[in-house]
Amino acid sequence: MPARGPVPDGAPVWFDLATPDLDRSVAFYTALFGWEHTSYGAEFGDYGQLTKDGQVIAGVGPLMYPEQAAVWGVYLRTSDADATAEKVRAAGGQVSFGPEDIPGQGRFLNAVDPAGAEIGFWQPGGQDGFALVGEHGAPAWFETWTNDYDKAVAFYADAAGWPVATLSDTPELRYTTYGEGRDAVAGIYDATAELAANGGSSGWAVYLGADDVDATAARARELGGTAPGEPVDTPYGRRIAVADPHGTWFQLISV
Incomplete structure (x- = not known):
């Protein structure tokens, strides 16, 4: 654990x-x-x-x-x-x-x-935050989906003291992380196109670990949640977006 x-x-x-x-x-x-x-x-x-x-x-x-x-x-x-x-x-x-x-x-x-x-x-000041990472049912990643990437990067560097590192800066993917490589703990994703297409706004995404993403997504559906589409494989693990019964979104990612 x-x-x-x-x-x-x-x-x-x-x-x-x-x-x-x-x-x-x-x-x-x-x-x-x-x-x-x-x-x-x-x-x-x-x-x-x-x-x-x-x-x-x-x-x-x-x-x-x-x-x-x-x-x-x-x-x-x-x-x-x-x-x-x-x-x-x-x-x-x-x-x-x-x-x-x-x-x-x-x-x-x-x-x-x-x-x-x-x-x-x-x-x-007594509560130090979450105690587990990177296992089933524990947080695995955090990122902000932003429609103003440059302002977001500057803000988290200046206000939160992020040691920002550019993971990718291409027309297909603009992504900055707090720290580099295995030391990275959070990210900033330029989601301008996705947010515009879906009428969404900037916000933070929570990734929760799953030892079997497909089975956990299926279980979420049984419990009244939604998981449109099928899980996809990425360089960082298999993942899928899931919404709980009230439409609150989070990401499942393999651990």
């Missing part, structure tokens, strides 16, 4: 699900990945955590307001949330909430990058 090592600033450290139906979402993901759910109770807005074999994977909670999108939100590590908030503004982003303390857990802020993708920042 691959344990997560030390997390540098700017790297993904946490992700959580905002859902309009907490019970149904918990039932879907626990059945799909074998996760367990623990609620922190009404005092914390029924927010809770999802674990695997006792190891923390992610958070889950109800929508905070009716207009909130049902999405998997991604948080990047910061050693100083207040300083990061200033960097976000200076780099052309917007701070939409925080910084704010969660007693005994940490300090966070929510922001919007210049391309319109929502991104959070987490300063650990």
